[in-house]
Amino acid sequence: MKNRKSQVKMFETIAILVIFFFLVGIGFIFYSKIKQTSQSTESEEYFSLRAVEIAQLAEFMPEIRCSADIVTNIENCVDVAKLDAMASTGIISQNLDYYYNILGYSVIYLNVVYPDFENPVSWVIYSNPKPAAKDLGKVQTQIPVAVYDSKENKYYFGVLYADFYR
Amino acid sequence: MAYKTSKKAQVDIQFNWIFVMIAGFLILLFFIGIVVKQKDLSKMEISSSKATELRGIITSSQVSTDTKNAIDLPDISIEFVCDSKDVSQFRVQGAASINLPTEPVFSPDLVQGEKIILKAVEFSAPFKITNLLFLSSPDIRYIFVFDQNTADDFALSLYNKMPADIYKEKISYSQLSNLKDNKNYKVKFIFFDISKDLIPKIPEKLDSMSNKDISAVSVSGTGSKIDFFKKQGSSFVYDGSSFYLDDSMIYGSIFSESRESYECNMRKVFKRFAFVASVYAERKKAFEFGDCISYYGDSIQSLKEKVIPCASDISACIGLLPDIQAVKANNLMLKQKSCPLIY
Numbered sequence: 411m412k413n414r415k416s417q418v419k420m421f422e423t424i425a426i427l428v429i430f431f432f433l434v435g436i437g438f439i440f441y442s443k444i445k446q447t448s449q450s451t452e453s454e455e456y457f458s459l460r461a462v463e464i465a466q467l468a469e470f471m472p473e474i475r476c477s478a479d480i481v482t483n484i485e486n487c488v489d490v491a492k493l494d495a496m497a498s499t500g501i502i503s504q505n506l507d508y509y510y511n512i513l514g515y516s517v518i519y520l521n522v523v524y525p526d527f528e529n530p531v532s533w534v535i536y537s538n539p540k541p542a543a544k545d546l547g548k549v550q551t552q553i554p555v556a557v558y559d560s561k562e563n564k565y566y567f568g569v570l571y572a573d574f575y576r
Numbered sequence: 577m578a579y580k581t582s583k584k585a586q587v588d589i590q591f592n593w594i595f596v597m598i599a600g601f602l603i604l605l606f607f608i609g610i611v612v613k614q615k616d617l618s619k620m621e622i623s624s625s626k627a628t629e630l631r632g633i634i635t636s637s638q639v640s641t642d643t644k645n646a647i648d649l650p651d652i653s654i655e656f657v658c659d660s661k662d663v664s665q666f667r668v669q670g671a672a673s674i675n676l677p678t679e680p681v682f683s684p685d686l687v688q689g690e691k692i693i694l695k696a697v698e699f700s701a702p703f704k705i706t707n708l709l710f711l712s713s714p715d716i717r718y719i720f721v722f723d724q725n726t727a728d729d730f731a732l733s734l735y736n737k738m739p740a741d742i743y744k745e746k747i748s749y750s751q752l753s754n755l756k757d758n759k760n761y762k763v764k765f766i767f768f769d770i771s772k773d774l775i776p777k778i779p780e781k782l783d784s785m786s787n788k789d790i791s792a793v794s795v796s797g798t799g800s801k802i803d804f805f806k807k808q809g810s811s812f813v814y815d816g817s818s819f820y821l822d823d824s825m826i827y828g829s830i831f832s833e834s835r836e837s838y839e840c841n842m843r844k845v846f847k848r849f850a851f852v853a854s855v856y857a858e859r860k861k862a863f864e865f866g867d868c869i870s871y872y873g874d875s876i877q878s879l880k881e882k883v884i885p886c887a888s889d890i891s892a893c894i895g896l897l898p899d900i901q902a903v904k905a906n907n908l909m910l911k912q913k914s915c916p917l918i919y
Contacts, residue, residue, distance in 0.1 A: 427599065456628070463635050470639045472704045472852045477919045479703075479907065491916075495858035501851050508847070511677040512638075560916045561862060 457576060458549060460514075465551035465572035468518040473501065474535060476558050488520060488568065490559040493533045502536050515540040515575040516548075522557055524567035531566075539575055546576040623652055623670030630654070630668065630692075634679050637696035637709045644739060645694040653688035656681065656711070656833070658840035678848070680841040681709045682831040684762055685788075689715035695739045697824045701896070702904040703856060703919035705849045708824050708841075710831045712742055717760040718830065720746040721776075722768045730797040731768045734826060755779035765792035765805075765812075766830055772803050772814040783810050793829050795820075800897065802826070804835035818842075819894045839890050846886035846893060853880035860918050868915035875902040876918050 469475070469486060473496055476487035496502060502509050513536050522531040539545070550573050557568040626647070633645050658664040658681070666681070667673040680699075693714065696707045718738065722731040724746065731746075738744045743760065753776075763782060767775065775794065782790060790807040800819045805812035816835045820826050825842070832838035857880045864872050879899045886893035907918045 423595070430603075459632070463632070466639050467635065472706070472848075473855050475704075477703055477917070479911075479919055480917050489859075491859045491862050492855055494862065495855050499854055499858045501854055505851065508678065508851075511675075 457574075461549040461551050461572065461574035464513055464516050464518075464574045465553055465570070467512055468516075468535065468572050469553050469555065469570055471512075471535075476556075480560060481556075481558055484556045484558075484565075486553065487556045487558055488570065490557060491561065493520065493535070496535070497533060506538055509536060510538055513538070517573040518570070520555070520557070520568050520570050522566045522568045539573070548573045548575045550574075620670050622650065623668045626652060626654075627666075627668040627671040627674055630666070631674050633694060634676065634681060634709060637694065638679060638707050641696060641698040641707055643694075643696045646691050646741060647694070648691050649687075649689060653686060654692065655686055656683045656837075657685065658837045660836050660840065662840060662843060664840060664844070678844055679709065680706065680828070680844045681711055682828040682838065682841055683711035683833070684713075684716060684764075684831070685833040685837070686762075687711065687713045688761065689713040691741075693739055693741045697827065699822070699824050699845060701821055701849065701900045702907070703852065705852055706845055708828055708845070710739070710827055712739075712831055713762075714741055714743050715760055716743065716762040716764065717758060718742060718744045718764050718766065719755070720744065720766045721749060721752060722746065723748055728768060728797070734766075734795075734823065737823070738827075738830075749776065752776055753779055755781060757781040757785075762789045764830065765790075767792060767794040769797055770794045770803075772805075775805055775812045775814075778807060778810050778812060780810075791815075791834065795826055795829070800894070802829045802838075804829070804838070806834065818890070821897055821900065842890045843887060846883060846890055850880070850884045850887055853883050856880075856919055863916040868910070868913065871906075871910055871913055871915055872918070873906050875899070875906040879903050 469488075474488050474492050476484065476489045480489070481487045515538055516536065517534070517539050518536040519532060519534045539548075550571060553570040553572070555568050555570050557566040558564075559566065626649070629647060633647065637643065652669045654666055654668050656666045658676075664676045664681075665673045666676060666683075691714065693712050695710045697710065699705050699708050720731060720735045722728045724732075725748070735744065735746050747755065763785065770776075772794070775792070778790060785807070787807045787809075792805040792812050794803040794805070796802070800821065801817055802820055803817050804815040806815045807813075818829065818835055818839055820829065828841060829838050832841065853876065857876045860872055860876055879896075879902070882896060882899055883893065886896075903918060910917050
């Protein structure tokens, strides 16, 4: 009878190694899945943060913000005369490349919500949505603002919308 | 009884041990490889996170004014570039470059140390244009050289308003030659009203520093001129002039690596200036009626037309101050007449 003891021992050793690497492999798969999930969460957080940044940058643009000399006591204030001036000169639409560096793929617009005018009062401040083929959805941030009309010397209540595209 | 010795067991045991050692070595090597790879990945993650943090702070500096921040730098450095071709970006060591096409960030070309100091200051001329961001390291030495006996208020005021965490010192001209080397990796000298022919020599103890690590500016207190100098051997060599409109621009020149970097950032400012001035010029037209019409003048229109060429060549705006003051005066008069203001 041939002695197969050593062969059995060899197989035993190899089997142990195989099981060991199998367990290490399972550990790696588990680790990479967790890493993937955490990266996806971080990416979502970054995107949300960026959306808020864009909204704040839009709100604080000197091109629309009330001048401190005119409105001294209101922080979030937008000037109607500047909005009209921007619309008539097309400053932003003619320099989309420049403002893209600040506002990215987004649409920024303002609606006056109070008082309730017969015809809705709104301005599109910046419009540069992502092309439909690349659109992966958007996040909207809303900022309540005071809207100051220096001609009438009146304040209205408005909401600044910032739709930021992924 | 004689025992038959078998060599089979000896071979078997030896082979077993050799096999164990080889397999063990390979497994150890495998795990060491994973640890090293993970260490590199972690470093990249830290660099990426610092780059994102810095990007966020630079963005938020465009929103808030007069803010101060400090970021910890765990053994990494940051390079800043803003050149004559308007290529503006920063790169955290180990991470990808991030562009800064519109944000004026005045900084040395290399920031390293335990932390970086950031300060955002509003630039108005005379209405708000944008925020300027000054960035530096506590390991960079800023030396203000002026005659303290003559109570130079201008120089002293600039010195006192430097950010608190910045390594700054003030010395007189007589103390310059005895200046010690405190092992800072960069040194910046700030002179006042020194003509380019009379710029002092570099202190002997700082001679051994690399040419790119020492630079100087000379600020004119009476005019609006700033001269830039770079080190060459043991002397300062004139590197061109630029101008300033207010204190924030002087600080821009102090924190900038060179005239090229300063003017690159100022071109960003003037580009924005042109857009904002255009909005104000158009806005004014809405109020030109009734009793107030004669008070508006064309100061804002004139300012707008003069600013537009500065976005490509800032030397076109050297004489801008009178136009800025004219708009300010016009605005004040409108206030006195109870008319809607220009800004």
